[in-house]
Amino acid sequence: MKLRLSTLGLALGIFGFQGLAFAQSDTLKAAERCESAVAETIKRMRGRAAQELQFIGAKRNLLPTQDDETGVRGEGRYNSKAGGTIAFTYSCAYNAKAGTTSGVMFRETGSDRVQAESSWQPDLTFVSPDACETATAADLKQKYPRVARIAFGSDSRQLRPAADNNASLEGQGAVQRAPGMTAVPFNYRCEFNTRNGRLVSVQTSN
Secondary structure (H helix, E strand, O other): OHHHHHHHHHHHHHHHHHHHHHHHHHHHHHHHHHHHHHHHHHHHHHHHHEEEEEEEEEEEEEEEOOOOEEEEEEEEEEEEOOOOEEEEEEEEEEEOOOOEEEEEEEEEOOOHHHHHOOOOOOOHHHOOHHHHHHHHHHHHHHHOOOOOEEEEEEEEEEEEEOHHHOEEEEEEEEEEOOOOOOOEEEEEEEEEOOOOOOEEEEEEEO
16 A cells, blocks of 8 residues: 555656646746747837847746736846847737737837837737838839839837827838939838737828
């Protein structure tokens, strides 16, 4: 009987250790996937302005949520191309069954502009600078059928709240309206539905 109990205890110990190992593996995967998604989002939104991005492991918190998801919150920082270090907080959800992330958000705590709008935190998963710039380029080509070149300044991108809880992505660029002409600056504004990622409108002005 003692032998059987000892064997059972050993088996339970092994399975318990394996369960702990699997749990730790899922936790690490959730942190890695979410931080990778946050880093990609920051690079898309800030372009070359964000350099040497780092996450602070000691500030990371993971909490289980519904539907096999793990919520990840934490802090990080990156060096600004303009000089200085920009600190930020972030949040994200990781679904272990699907292996996907969602609800990616970050807030730059070192930026006066972002602090002024800190109460507004859109889901940046549904804001696409590429889709905005593609639509902007199409609008400019309609205005200037002989357009030669269009350039976008990623450092000029700004995300602002819009009507109906939408998000407005604004920026600047330069357009050469015809071959041989001097490039002139332009402003653009794209409005996104943050619930489904649909591009609602695009506007350009010189």
